[in-house]
Amino acid sequence: MRAHHVALTCLAVLATQAGADEALDAKALYEARCGGCHALDADRTGPHHAGVYGRRAGSVAGFAYSPALAGSRIVWNEVTLERWLRDPEALIPGQRMNVRVSDPAERRAIIGYLRAAR
Amino acid sequence: MTTLLVPARRSFLSSSGKATLSVAAIALLAGRADLASAAAGDAARDVDILNVALGLEHEAINAYQLGATSGLLQKPVLDVAVLFQSHHKSHRDALITTIEKMGGKPVAEKSINDYAKALNAASLTSQADVLNLAARLEMGATNAYLGVIPAFKDHNLAQIAGRLAADETMHWTALTSALGRPLPTKALSFGA
Numbered sequence: 001m002r003a004h005h006v007a008l009t010c011l012a013v014l015a016t017q018a019g020a021d022e023a024l025d026a027k028a029l030y031e032a033r034c035g036g037c038h039a040l041d042a043d044r045t046g047p048h049h050a051g052v053y054g055r056r057a058g059s060v061a062g063f064a065y066s067p068a069l070a071g072s073r074i075v076w077n078e079v080t081l082e083r084w085l086r087d088p089e090a091l092i093p094g095q096r097m098n099v100r101v102s103d104p105a106e107r108r109a110i111i112g113y114l115r116a117a118r
Numbered sequence: 119m120t121t122l123l124v125p126a127r128r129s130f131l132s133s134s135g136k137a138t139l140s141v142a143a144i145a146l147l148a149g150r151a152d153l154a155s156a157a158a159g160d161a162a163r164d165v166d167i168l169n170v171a172l173g174l175e176h177e178a179i180n181a182y183q184l185g186a187t188s189g190l191l192q193k194p195v196l197d198v199a200v201l202f203q204s205h206h207k208s209h210r211d212a213l214i215t216t217i218e219k220m221g222g223k224p225v226a227e228k229s230i231n232d233y234a235k236a237l238n239a240a241s242l243t244s245q246a247d248v249l250n251l252a253a254r255l256e257m258g259a260t261n262a263y264l265g266v267i268p269a270f271k272d273h274n275l276a277q278i279a280g281r282l283a284a285d286e287t288m289h290w291t292a293l294t295s296a297l298g299r300p301l302p303t304k305a306l307s308f309g310a
Contacts, residue, residue: 031254031257031258032257032258032261033258033261033265033310034258035254035255035257035258036174036255036257036258036259036260036261036262037170037173037174037258037262039236042235042236042237042238043236044177044236044237045170045173045174045177066166089163089269096166096167096169096170097170098163098166098167098170098265098266098269099261099262099265099266099269100265100266100268100269101265101310102310103310106310
């Protein structure tokens with residue numbers, strides 16, 4: 001009975017969290033947090049993001065990556081993007097982005113947006 | 119082609135760069151190569167961050183140049199755009215000075231055609247389009263500067279990032295007002 005109650009509470013928390021994430025306008029959030037350097041379809045200060053989900057880090061042809069990023073074997077997915085946005089230097093020491101997105105809900109929304117960006 | 123002001127080179131960032139380098143120098147003099155190496159590494163990382171900032175400033179200068187020469191901006195909006203561009207030129211000059219004093223190589227500006235392509239300038243057909251682009255870039259720059267503050271090893275440079283963000287926020291606010299958009303209803307809407 002107690003375990004059942006805990007499970008329901010957890011589900012309620014997750015549902016609330018999901019609702020909060022959905023309330024974020026992912027496109028506007030992407031433009032606000034990432035749009036200073038990135039675009040979906042053009043390389044700017046940072047590389048383009050269309051197709052980034054599932055792509056190997058540092059692999060956009062012609063973009064001048066840091067040696068650290070170019071030499072990494074990371075593939076961008078839910079886990080790696082979460083760690084990257086939380087603290088890029090902790091994931092790939094020597095990278096050059098350094099911008100952190102400190103709010104977990106915002107990170108989830110941005111990752112969802114990047115996943116859909118093809 | 120509109121000729122835009124090129125402000126005098128400013129040096130408000132220079133003292134912090136010297137301070138960072140002196141840590142390495144003092145450590146070397148004290149025979150602590152390990153500490154010198156760490157300090158040099160910190161400075162190199164800060165230079166990387168400053169170079170990304172410089173890339174943003176190059177882009178902003180060129181975005182305003184594209185807007186100012188597009189024929190789409192009317193006075194007094196054109197004058198404001200030129201003023202904001204002059205701020206970005208001051209940012210650029212200060213960043214270049216600091217990067218060089220820290221022993222780094224400032225990232226080079228691209229051609230205006232490269233910026234035009236990356237920013238899809240060909241799609242701009244009205245004053246509102248130009249203002250929307252500028253507002254988007256200013257918002258992005260504000261958040262980029264705020265987002266790198268925790269990464270700076272030199273707290274003086276972190277403060278400078280805050281000052282740069284304040285300038286970009288001022289630009290964004292003016293542009294938002296010119297577009298007739300409401301201000302954010304919630305506090306702490308930047309830099310989360």
